[in-house]
Amino acid sequence: MNQDWLSAFRIPEPLPVHTLLETVTIIIFASVFIVCWNAFGEIRKKSSVILAVAFLCTAILGFLHAITFQGMPGFSSPEDMHKSLSFWLVSRSIIATTLLGLALDPEDSPITQLQSYGVLLAGLLATCAWGILIFIFPDWIPLTFLPGKGQTVFKLGCELGLIAINTLTALLFYRHSLRFQSDKSAEHLHIERTPLFLASSMMAMSEVYFSIYAETSDVNVVIGHAFQLFSAIAIYRSMVAVNIHTPYAHLAATSVNLAQSAEELKLERQRLSRMIDTAIDGIITVDDHQNIILANPAAALIFGYELDDLIGRSLNILIPDRHRHAHRKHVHQFGETGITRRKMGTHFEDFYVTGCRASGEEFPIEASIAHQFENGHRFYTVIFRDITDRKVAKEKMAKYHEQLSQLSATLQSIREEERKHIARELHDDLGQLLAALRMDLSLLQRDAMFADKNKQTIHSMDQLILTAITTLRRIATDLRPRALDEGGLFFALQTLQKDFSQRHKIDCELIADETQLILDDVRSTAIYRIVQESLTNVARHADASYVQIEFQRNNEQLRFTIADNGKGIDEQDMSKSQSFGLVGMRERIKAMNGEFCVSSPAGEGTVIEIQLPLQAKQSA
Numbered sequence: 001m002n003q004d005w006l007s008a009f010r011i012p013e014p015l016p017v018h019t020l021l022e023t024v025t026i027i028i029f030a031s032v033f034i035v036c037w038n039a040f041g042e043i044r045k046k047s048s049v050i051l052a053v054a055f056l057c058t059a060i061l062g063f064l065h066a067i068t069f070q071g072m073p074g075f076s077s078p079e080d081m082h083k084s085l086s087f088w089l090v091s092r093s094i095i096a097t098t099l100l101g102l103a104l105d106p107e108d109s110p111i112t113q114l115q116s117y118g119v120l121l122a123g124l125l126a127t128c129a130w131g132i133l134i135f136i137f138p139d140w141i142p143l144t145f146l147p148g149k150g151q152t153v154f155k156l157g158c159e160l161g162l163i164a165i166n167t168l169t170a171l172l173f174y175r176h177s178l179r180f181q182s183d184k185s186a187e188h189l190h191i192e193r194t195p196l197f198l199a200s201s202m203m204a205m206s207e208v209y210f211s212i213y214a215e216t217s218d219v220n221v222v223i224g225h226a227f228q229l230f231s232a233i234a235i236y237r238s239m240v241a242v243n244i245h246t247p248y249a250h251l252a253a254t255s256v257n258l259a260q261s262a263e264e265l266k267l268e269r270q271r272l273s274r275m276i277d278t279a280i281d282g283i284i285t286v287d288d289h290q291n292i293i294l295a296n297p298a299a300a301l302i303f304g305y306e307l308d309d310l311i312g313r314s315l316n317i318l319i320p321d322r323h324r325h326a327h328r329k330h331v332h333q334f335g336e337t338g339i340t341r342r343k344m345g346t347h348f349e350d351f352y353v354t355g356c357r358a359s360g361e362e363f364p365i366e367a368s369i370a371h372q373f374e375n376g377h378r379f380y381t382v383i384f385r386d387i388t389d390r391k392v393a394k395e396k397m398a399k400y401h402e403q404l405s406q407l408s409a410t411l412q413s414i415r416e417e418e419r420k421h422i423a424r425e426l427h428d429d430l431g432q433l434l435a436a437l438r439m440d441l442s443l444l445q446r447d448a449m450f451a452d453k454n455k456q457t458i459h460s461m462d463q464l465i466l467t468a469i470t471t472l473r474r475i476a477t478d479l480r481p482r483a484l485d486e487g488g489l490f491f492a493l494q495t496l497q498k499d500f501s502q503r504h505k506i507d508c509e510l511i512a513d514e515t516q517l518i519l520d521d522v523r524s525t526a527i528y529r530i531v532q533e534s535l536t537n538v539a540r541h542a543d544a545s546y547v548q549i550e551f552q553r554n555n556e557q558l559r560f561t562i563a564d565n566g567k568g569i570d571e572q573d574m575s576k577s578q579s580f581g582l583v584g585m586r587e588r589i590k591a592m593n594g595e596f597c598v599s600s601p602a603g604e605g606t607v608i609e610i611q612l613p614l615q616a617k618q619s620a
Contacts, residue, residue: 021225022066028232029059035236037120046109047102049116053123054098055235060127061091064134085144085151086134089158092207096165099200099235103172151211159211163204170200199234202227281385288378290315290328302386304358320356331369331380355386364391430472438465489524490514493531493549500547504539512551516558523612526588527560533581534562534608542566542606555614562608568600 036052065087068080111119133140142154151159173196209224276283282299286292292310300307303318316324355365367384441462484492493510501508519527531549538544544566551560582598585608589596594612601607 017222018069018225019066021222021229022062022069025225025229025232026059026062026066028229028236029055029062032232032236033059046111049111049119051098051102053120054094056120057123057127058091058094061087061094061130064131065091079138081145082141082143083134083138085155086138086141087130088210089144089155089162090130090134092162092203093158096162096169096203099196099203100165100169100172102196103169103176103200156211159207163207163211166200166204166207170197170204173197173200195234195238199231199238202231202234206231279383281383283381283383284310284315284318285379285381286315288380290331293379294381299384302357302384303355318355320354320362323354355384363388366390434465434469434472438462438469441465484524484528488514489517489519489528492524492528493517496528496532496535497549500535500539506539506545506547508535508547508549510549512549512560516551516553519558523592526592527612530585530588530610531562533585537581538564538566538606541569544605553614557614558612560610563605565605568604569598569606570600 033052033056036048036055065084068084068087143152144155144158146152173194177194177197206224206227209220209227212220276294276296279296280298282302283294283296284292284299285294292313292315295307295310297307300310303310319327353365353367354362356362364387365384366387367382369380369382371378371380373379441458490512491514493512497508497510500506517524517527535547538547542564544564547562547564549560549562551558553559586596589610589612592612594610597609599607599609
């Protein structure tokens with residue numbers, strides 16, 4: 001009804017008016033991009049990024065529409081008007097679909113810097129593609145303007161579609177505004193819906209007026225631009241609300257959180273102060289000049305000072321004179337290494353960590369030290385305890401252990417000497433008597449008359465004497481093998497190997513060289529007893545069919561292993577106090593400063609590994 005009446009009005013110079021209104025709109029859309037993109041800094045929301053990129057692309061396409069509008073310098077042909085209207089439709093479509101997507105109330109989420117720049121790049125590339133398509137291949141797009149006839153059916157159809165989209169968007173924003181007024185908690189996108197409702201409505205009205213003009217001088221174009229400008233202002237107002245008001249709301253929430261954090265920090269400091277005051281270990285903090293700035297009551301009690309007497313004084317008053325220079329150097333080196341904590345004085349032999357009481361008495365300390373930077377200054381905190389009682393106890397234990405080791409070595413030596421003596425007595429005395437008795441019995445066998453009458457008795461006596469001699473030799477060998485004294489360790493081990501295989505029907509292999517086993521009597525005896533005890537354990541417990549004894553020697557040590565293919569040994573059996581055989585072997589190895597290891601690989605068989613250091617004279 002108004003078209004004929006409004007069409008009667010003409011704008012004498014339409015180009016400046018159109019350019020002014022379009023330029024202001026482009027500036028507002030560019031401002032929307034700047035606000036949406038920069039309001040959150042590096043932490044952006046997905047909706048904010050999409051809105052920013054959409055309005056940037058709209059501003060670019062609007063600029064291209066403005067410069068190709070009919071009447072602009074260099075753009076006056078009907079084809080240029082077609083290009084201008086094509087840019088117009090693309091830019092309006094981007095705004096309409098963006099507002100519709102926002103009206104659908106999507107779930108918002110944070111987006112990374114890389115993702116946000118990816119969206120921006122994709123939008124700019126798409127805008128460049130549209131620009132190239134419209135400028136270079138305008139024929140690929142249906143005609144939007146015909147000379148003398150004005151807008152085409154395609155143009156009018158697009159306008160009607162945009163009117164429908166903007167009307168739907170306005171309706172959705174109106175419903176949102178009613179819902180969020182009653183339930184603020186339901187609004188996860190902090191956007192004022194009322195300005196967007198007005199913006200969508202005015203965008204629909206602008207499309208109505210843009211669809212009914214026939215000439216560029218028609219007043220309907222000016223009215224459409226006016227509605228478009230008011231819509232842009234409403235959009236800008238809403239975007240300012242979402243992207244400027246929200247960060248300030250975050251700042252307010254942050255202020256509340258900071259206040260809560262300050263209160264929690266205060267409570268934490270009070271709790272820490274109580275913990276320090278009630279700790280039974282001493283705690284001292286010094287600055288980089290070694291002046292005490294914090295000490296707890298336990299530290300003052302340990303050193304025999306009043307607590308107030310320690311604060312502000314040099315740490316040197318707590319360190320013996322002879323250690324002060326070294327201590328200062330040590331602390332400086334510790335601070336330069338970058339290690340934040342270190343344990344000191346964990347062994348009572350470490351007399352470097354020594355404290356000095358107010359009375360001048362020195363005492364050992366176990367301590368851990370840590371350092372940290374605060375405001376460009378370095379501070380050291382030491383947590384320590386007096387280990388005088390522990391030091392005394394450890395010294396006593398070490399002394400007792402040394403005495404027990406000496407006693408064990410002495411007992412082993414006495415035992416070997418006693419065995420050697422008993423074996424010699426059995427072999428030299430009792431063995432000689434049995435041999436003489438058998439010789440006498442042999443003389444009796446030569447008397448034919450006596451032998452015929454007592455043949456069976458004499459034969460039985462001969463067998464008993466022979467058995468007694470064999471048993472006597474075995475006992476003497478077990479006590480002290482003569483082969484060890486007469487032929488050396490290698491010959492003694494060969495004899496032991498053969499005897500073990502014959503007696504227990506277990507295959508035993510000795511891998512050694514005679515030159516490897518030239519050792520002094522003490523070591524030879526100890527190694528022989530270890531091998532003997534190991535074979536005894538194999539026969540008693542292993543259920544093995546094969547044993548291997550292997551020796552390896554260099555200039556520094558002798559290493560040998562005893563391995564069987566039996567059922568193995570349990571972990572708990574290795575440390576049983578009742579395992580006297582293993583205990584005896586360990587004591588022998590310890591007396592020679594060696595290393596002893598028992599293992600059962602995969603629960604199959606047992607392996608005993610022994611390493612003995614060799615002195616130069618023995619290696620030679």
